[in-house]
Amino acid sequence: MYPIDYALVESECRETWLWFLELLGLLGVDLELNNSHGIVWITEKQKGLIYAIRELFPHSEHRFFVKYFYNNFKASHRGLMLKQLPWGAAKSRTKQWFAQFMERLRIVSEAAYQWLADKYPLHWSRAFFKDIALCDMLCNNICKVFNSVILQARDKPVIMLMEMIRVYLMKRLVTKRAAAEKWHNQIDPKVIKFVERIKMDSSIYNPNYTIKIHVQAR
Helix, strand or coil: CCCCCCCCCCCCCHHHHHHHHHHHHCCHHHHCCCCCCCCEEEECCCHHHHHHHHHHCCCCEEEECHHHHHHHHHCCCCCCHHHHHHHHHHHCCCHHHHHHHHHHHHHHCHHHHHHHHCCCHHHCCHHHCCCCCCCCCCCCCHHHHHHHHCHHHCCCCHHHHHHHHHHHHHHHHHHHHHHHCCCCCCCCHHHHHHHHHHHHHHCCCCEEECCCCCEEEC
8 A cells, every 4th residue: 555645734724635635636637536436535535525525525435534433433342352352343344244243243242233333334344345345445554654764754844745655655665666576466465475375275165056156056
């Protein structure tokens, strides 16, 4: 993953997010943002950003950073089961599995269940993610990592701060490109290992063909 745009603003609010995303939209030719279908945003649920994305990219998919989402949940709902069940619901691949985790959560704590039930699952559960984007990420740590590496720049004057960030990103892109040039194909080796592990795990299943292209695995 690569940072593609950043800005310095007075505060995070609807107006500044609209301004930022409008500028990002001007890069549509390069980023292929002319049509918001297939675009996935993963954010920390800032209210201003939610409205800005909805207004400027109405057909995109907006997901919440689930770890941050869970931190809000555990502020009033603590316990091992109240940790495992929400994460199980978030990681569920089917709506049936999601419903099972939610029902178990209702049995453990009605209040915890109601807290989650009031949140649209299409923002935080894999079972409801659109499959057009082919992305099932629940967490995106790139912003956290970015914030941690620019600590030395934060107390600098504005021009120096922006220059330090620019130089850091330039060096990072060069480093990543040099590493990618050592790949033996066009896919990240980590992704290849992940896919191979899935292939090994799926080898225990036997596919049974039904009508048309539908398959049932056992």
